Amino acid sequence: MSHCPAGPTSLTVGEIPVNRHFDPITRHELALYCGASGDHNPIHVDIDFARSSGFPDVFAHGMFIMARLGVALNEVFPPSSVREFGVRFTAITQVGAGITCQGRVTAIEIIDGEQRARLEMTARDQDGDIKLKGEAVVAFDPQGEQE
Amino acid sequence: MTSKAFSIDPQSAVGHVFASQRAFVEPRRLKFFLETIGETNPVYHDTRAAREAGYRDIPIPPTYLFCLQSLDNPGPPAVLELLGVDIGRILHGEQKFAFHHPACVGDELVFTTRIRDITNKKGGTLTMITQDIRVDNGHDQHVADVVSIIVVRNPPHTAGATQ
Numbered sequence: 001m002s003h004c005p006a007g008p009t010s011l012t013v014g015e016i017p018v019n020r021h022f023d024p025i026t027r028h029e030l031a032l033y034c035g036a037s038g039d040h041n042p043i044h045v046d047i048d049f050a051r052s053s054g055f056p057d058v059f060a061h062g063m064f065i066m067a068r069l070g071v072a073l074n075e076v077f078p079p080s081s082v083r084e085f086g087v088r089f090t091a092i093t094q095v096g097a098g099i100t101c102q103g104r105v106t107a108i109e110i111i112d113g114e115q116r117a118r119l120e121m122t123a124r125d126q127d128g129d130i131k132l133k134g135e136a137v138v139a140f141d142p143q144g145e146q147e
Numbered sequence: 148m149t150s151k152a153f154s155i156d157p158q159s160a161v162g163h164v165f166a167s168q169r170a171f172v173e174p175r176r177l178k179f180f181l182e183t184i185g186e187t188n189p190v191y192h193d194t195r196a197a198r199e200a201g202y203r204d205i206p207i208p209p210t211y212l213f214c215l216q217s218l219d220n221p222g223p224p225a226v227l228e229l230l231g232v233d234i235g236r237i238l239h240g241e242q243k244f245a246f247h248h249p250a251c252v253g254d255e256l257v258f259t260t261r262i263r264d265i266t267n268k269k270g271g272t273l274t275m276i277t278q279d280i281r282v283d284n285g286h287d288q289h290v291a292d293v294v295s296i297i298v299v300r301n302p303p304h305t306a307g308a309t310q
Contacts, residue, residue, distance in 0.1 A: 029183070037183075037217065038217030038221070040221075041237075042234075049235060053235035061239075062238075063214070063239065063242065067184040070186075070208050071188075074186070074188055074209070078200065080202070082209055084244065086294070089238070
């Protein structure tokens, strides 16, 4: 990476620097995401298709929720600081879900000469059910930047 | 109609490398994506802010690499065609990105996808397909390594069948 990450200069294990709530997901947003993302799987926008596939209703693209988790992450850690970002889609996210995206620091380490934080990333709905769970690795100390 | 879960033996597809796919980071299409996901960070919207932050041009948000491959290569994912899986049977299991170089507006990216592993779960009612995707740009840079796991829901009467 060729530029300095801005963002937090100090972090401690256990703190939750990433924390953002998003308004309930609408069918309109799923239609927009279908077009914007190129994921045209009708299961997310066509209730007839969803029912014929065994689901009671359409449901959110997992990657739409991951994109919002990314928005929450980038609010604190600039794009250039993100080294890794991965999730497991642990449950289907229903229309109307109000998603809270969080990142909790689980480790601070020096890798490739830069200080990095590991964040446990989660997206939960209004009932606290985890929809996405994963990890982000971010560089947060400009002093350690190489190149 | 076949009652089989797959049109070919899934294990014969492990190691398969698909023809590389190209995608162009087009600014207006990116803007639509940013508006859709609610991303307002100036570095993604303002070329000057992006250059001040050290980018060649406006960078793409972390999950957009996944979208670009679909946007410029329409139709169901190639792996579904290869294995004969209907799109209504799949769910997204996992998605991981390891970023090495930023991808920016104007870049032409090359995606090379390889099937790493295909494994049955839950008594064969589910099949997990793991794919590794390498992303390179036109500046001889390795942009990212992506891992994508698709979960296939197998028809009940084929559960446990591995062919």
